[in-house]
Amino acid sequence: MHAAKHTLSPSLPAEPRLAGDLAIWIFILAELLAFGLFFAAYAFARAHDPALFAPEQEALNRNAGAINTALLLTASYFVVRAVHAAEAGRGRQGARWLLAALGCAGGFVVIKLAEYVAAFNAGISLSSSTFHMFYLSLTFFHFMHVLLGMVILGALWLNARRGRYGPRDMNGIESGAAYWHMVDLVWLVLFPLVYVIR
Template sequence: MDATTTVALAPAPPPERHDARLAGDLAIWIFILAELLAFGVFFAAYAFARANDPALFAAEQLALNRSAGAINTVLLLTASYFVVRAVHAAEAGRGHRGARWLLAALGCAAGFVAIKLAEYAAAFEAGISLSSSTFHMFYLSLTFFHFMHVLLGMVILGALWVNARRGRYDADNMNGIESGAAYWHMVDLVWLVLFPLVYVIR
């Protein structure tokens, strides 16, 4: 039997398996789903109230700073991009590079917070409060609820940054950074619904 025949009769190697796995911890996904449900209830209540008084909502929407909202949208999307790059860097074993991406994401988040605080300051200076109108009650409640999630996201990103600098993430230890990234993407996703709903759609 020649070498060619031997090769032909040799068993083919088993196909490479790619087992599907949930990115991050199951607990963070349960938390994310619960938070999305809470925001969904808020959004539905806002839509119902708007349908009952569209003229009031349209008029008071005009006073909102849509430019600030648009800049904040860009900041959150950019932060999410940086977080994705950080996860890829960690998976490749380049923790210090991942830490730099996380620091950049934190910078974007800080920009969002600064702009949002300026918006709140302007609103309070104009005498706007939760009791000013139905629209302002929803505007302040929805955006502040999201604002608190951004602050929590910054705490998470800060913890991920510290761990990435210490080289704690690699291809075999991705649970922490993937869980944090999933939470941040949820914060981003909620804003992508909140911004057009409250600031733009009339």
């Protein structure tokens, strides 16, 4: 009688999956397209009148823009840590990272509002010049996305505190993280395009 042969099936790698909801990725791609068209229009207008754009661009507070860049990058780092904590089953620790990300986003909002107040006090409006029309429109469009991102981060924080996220339930936190990274990515294009590149 021959001994039965036991063959061990090799463990297959997990199939790649989309992090978060498909719907949030469709929304993100639509938003990136809108920003891309906005950026292209700005670049086109600037190329046709660099003499108008240069001095008004020079007057922007690049230090404020740089600090806001650091705040958004730091917030994204904290969001990544929150996702990793949830994956490891440490949802409450993830909540603390999300709260830190919210703090950075709040700092961005305060600095951007100070920039707007300074601009309006100087008599700058959408009709002041082509540059200021683009500057105010682009940055305010992004600003509204930051505010929505803060609402999403706040909801994620509440859910993480309640232990909603874990290795078996990552969809919500991954979707929120994807949106926040989109907000960060857009600023990483907007800041050098509007504040820095001459």
